[in-house]
Amino acid sequence: GSPSDLIYCIYTSGSTGRPKGVLIEHRNVANTLCFMQDIYPLDVGDVYLLKTSYTFDVSATELFGWFWAGGRLAILEQGKEGDSRAIADAVDSFDVTHINFVQSMLDAFMRMIEGVELESLRCVRHLLVAGEAFSPGLSAKTSKAGFRAQVANLYGPTEASIYATWFNLAKDYATGDSVVPIGRPIWNTRIRVLGSGGGLVPVGVPGELCIAGAGLARGYLNNSELTSRKFVPD
Numbered sequence: 695g696s697p698s699d700l701i702y703c704i705y706t707s708g709s710t711g712r713p714k715g716v717l718i719e720h721r722n723v724a725n726t727l728c729f730m731q732d733i734y735p736l737d738v739g740d741v742y743l744l745k746t747s748y749t750f751d752v753s754a755t756e757l758f759g760w761f762w763a764g765g766r767l768a769i770l771e772q773g774k775e776g777d778s779r780a781i782a783d784a785v786d787s788f789d790v791t792h793i794n795f796v797q798s799m800l801d802a803f804m805r806m807i808e809g810v811e812l813e814s815l816r817c818v819r820h821l822l823v824a825g826e827a828f829s830p831g832l833s834a835k836t837s838k839a840g841f842r843a844q845v846a847n848l849y850g851p852t853e854a855s856i857y858a859t860w861f862n863l864a865k866d867y868a869t870g871d872s873v874v875p876i877g878r879p880i881w882n883t884r885i886r887v888l889g890s891g892g893g894l895v896p897v898g899v900p901g902e903l904c905i906a907g908a909g910l911a912r913g914y915l916n917n918s919e920l921t922s923r924k925f926v927p928d
Contacts, residue, residue, distance in 0.1 A: 695720065696720070697719065697720050697721035697724070698719050698720070698721060699719060699720055700717055700718065700719055700720075700912070701718055701719060701720045701722075701723055702718050702723075702754070703715045703716065703717050703718070703915055704716050704718070704749065704750075704751050704852055705749070706751075706851075706852040706853075714914045714915070714917060714920065715914060715915030715916070715917075716751075716852045716853055716911050716914060716915075717911055717912040717913055717914065717915055718751075718852075718855055718911050718912070719911075719912055721908065722855040722908065722909050722910065722911060722912075723754055723758070723855050723856065723909075725855065725880075725881065725882050725883075725907075725908040725909050726754075726755070726855045726856045726857055726880065726909055727754075727755065727758055727759055727762075728881065729857070729860075729880040729881045730755055730759055730857075731759065731762045731763075732881070733846075733860065734792065734820040734822065734844070734846065735762075735763070736759060736760055736762060736763065736765040736791070736792055737763045737764075737765065738763055738764040738765065739764075739765070739766075740760075740763075740765040740766070740791040740792065740819075741760070741765060741766045741767070741768050741788050741789055741790045741791050741792070742755075742756050742759055742760040742765060742766070742767050742768070742790070742791075742792045742793075743756065743768050743770060743781075743784060743785065743788065743790045743792070743793045743794075744756045744757065744767055744768065744769045744770060745770040745774075745775045745781060745784075745793070745794065746775065746794055747775065750825075751852045751855070751856045752794050752824060752825065752856060754856055755794065755822075755856060755857075756794060759792070760792075766788075768784060768787075768788035768790060770784050771784075775799075776799065778799075778802055778803045778805075778806035778807070779806065781793075781803060782803070782806070782807065782812060782814070782815075785814050785815065785817070785818060786812070786814035789814075789817045790817065790818060791817060791818060791819045791820065792818075792819065792820045792822065793818055793820075793821060793822065794822045794823075794824065795821065795822070795823050796823070796824065796825040796826050797823055797825070797826040797827065797828050797829060797832070798826055800821075800823055800832065800836075801829065801832065804832070804835050804836065804839060807839050807840075808839075812839070812840050813840065815839060815840040815841045815842075815843075816840055816841075816842050818841055818842070818843040819842070819843050819844065820843055820844050820846065821836060821841060821843040821844065821845045821846065822846050822848055823845065823846060823847055823848065824847075824848040824849065824850070824856075824857065827874075828847040828863075828874040829874070830872060830873070830874055832845075833845045833863040833864070844862055845862070845863045846860060846861070846862050846863070847860070847861045847862075847863060847874050847875070847876060847877065848860050848861075849876035849877070850880075850905075850909075851905070852911070853905075853910065853911045853924070853925075854883070854905045854907075854909045854910060854911070855909035855910070855911065856909075857880055857909075858879060858880060858883055858885065858905045858909065859876045859877045859878060859879055859880065859883075859885065860877045860878065860880055861874065861875045861876055861877025861878070862877075879907070880909070881908075882907050882908035882909070883905065883906070883907035883908065883909055884905070884906040884907050884928070885903065885904070885905060885906075886903075886904045886905075886906070886928075887899075887901040887902070887903055887904070888901050888902050888904050889901050889902075904928075906928040910925070911925075913925050
């Protein structure tokens with residue numbers, strides 16, 4: 695095989711409501727996985743919980759992110775990804791150290807365990823949140839519930855191979871802050887905020903967030919017109 699070979703095609707509708715197949719190469723997702731192992735390492739004896747459907751690109755970090763240093767993959771029972779109690783039981787049964795959540799599911803999970811400090815949550819070292827805007831104050835709630843994990847806000851469209859930016863929240867991240875940042879680019883990734891004319895905008899001026907670098911997908915399946923519009927020269 696070659697680094698430029700396709701590893702998967704995942705359909706995403708984004709904001710348009712029209713599904714489109716995103717073509718991801720081995721080198722694209724490998725860049726993301728290398729970044730994850732560097733910043734949120736999974737070592738011998740560590741456990742990643744597979745709780746994300748394979749139709750969602752975050753599942754790739756679970757499916758392929760556990761074996762770098764001899765870790766393990768624990769598989770949540772099919773159909774239980776929306777069941778907070780089943781997730782808590784899995785964390786307890788398998789001593790899970792790495793777990794992904796979308797913000798809304800983490801919020802529901804926190805409500806389920808509100809007022810009950812679960813000893814099993816202390817084994818979780820990395821709580822990786824992506825897919826939705828991160829609510830201010832949620833990091834502080836995790837500490838109160840017994841999590842000792844590093845809470846990360848990760849952002850990226852499917853076209854950028856799962857994640858494009860990262861921001862680690864402090865344990866006491868201010869609940870009064872109105873916005874949790876998406877942070878800085880992951881390794882080998884460039885972020886540009888461009889105006890309508892395609893030029894960089896000054897700091898503080900709204901613009902379009904554009905992503906370039908090693909994680910950028912090949913394009914859209916059987917849709918050269920959309921690819922040429924969305925994947926432009928950097």
